[in-house]
Amino acid sequence: MSTTMNRTVSVVIPTMNEARNIPVVLAALPDYVDEVVLVDANSIDGTVAAARNARPDIKVISQTRRGKGNALAAGFEAATSDYVVMIDADGSMDPAEIDAFVRELDNGADYVKGSRFVDGGGSDDISPLRRAGNWGLNTLTNLLFLTSYTDLCYGYNAFRKSAIPSFGLAPAHTPAQKWGDGFEVETLINIRVARANMVVSEVPSFEYDRLHGESNLRTFRDGWRVLVTIVRERFSPQLPAMTRAARLSAALGSQVPVRAVDAAGMTPTRVNSAV
Incomplete structure (x- = not known):
């Protein structure tokens, strides 16, 4: 893709014992990526050495706490580019797709979500149980927050660095x-x-299926945490201003729009109904 625009791109990658996978992911990153931030959860298999061997300029951060969320928070704090892309280290996400994410940011989006459930998306890995759970949690979120997401629980996303304070991560x-x-x-x-x-x-x-090793995702445990998150965010006594605005939108019958981009990268259209 064209790199003539005056902006920089960081990629944040959480890792825990991904020594066999991380070199493949790093080698496939687009040439225009300016910075790679690897956040490691005390790997014992040589992940950090493998990453540095594959990409000597990589920035390595060690986690203080446990969990993917903490790893991402650490990576976001360390990233310095205009755009930040979050991608997994297991080879399940195609780094070539970063082009589409960056293109949408260039076109004015603040936040770009990868979706397995729009035209051109898909999965080799999701089981019928996980698919049903994702559908239920996605539908609940769209109803409670007036959004129109199609894939709530997928971690391939990109955003402007200026968006990070709105995430409210610890x-x-x-x-x-x-x-x-x-x-x-x-x-x-x-x-x-x-x-x-x-x-x-x-x-x-x-x-795609992960290249090597086993996932740390646990369907029931992590699905429960997602459900609790939805409820906590909706019914917290201290709601951000946007939630109050969303309630007003509900009274007016409107929703928070999400632009959907088809596989050919055609002009985005508005998604005006919950999935």
Whole structure:
């Protein structure tokens, strides 16, 4: 893709024992990526050495707490570019798709979500149980927050660095565990992005089987944390201003729009109904 625009791109990658996978992911990143931030959860298999061997300029951060959410928070704090892309280290997400995310940011989006459930997306990995759970949690979120997301629990996303304060993530380098430190982080961010009235686009993404090793995702445990996050965010006694605005929108029969981009990258259209 063209790199003539005056902007920089950081990629944040959480890792825990991904020594066999991380070199493949790093080698496939687009040439225009300016900065790679690897956030490691005390890997014991040589992940950090493998990453540095594959990309000597990589910035390595060690986690203070546990969990993917904490890793992402640490990576976001360390990233310095105009755009930030979050991608997994297991090879399940195609780095070539970063082009589509960056293109949407260039076109004015504040936050770009990858979706396995729009035209051009898909998954080799999602089971019928996980698909049903994602549908239910996604539908609940769309109803409660007047959004029109199609894939709530998928972690391939990109955004402007200026959007990060709206995520409201706990500071990354304090010792006590915080809500949002786990796999619920994507849901937390998606909800808070909607509350902040950002311009959101969805782009198709295909989820492959991880290259090596086993996932740390646990369907029932992490699904429960996502559900609790949705309820906490909706019924907290201290609601951000955007939530109050969303309530007014509900009375007027409107929704927080999400732009959907088809697989060919055609002009985005508005998604005006909950999924």
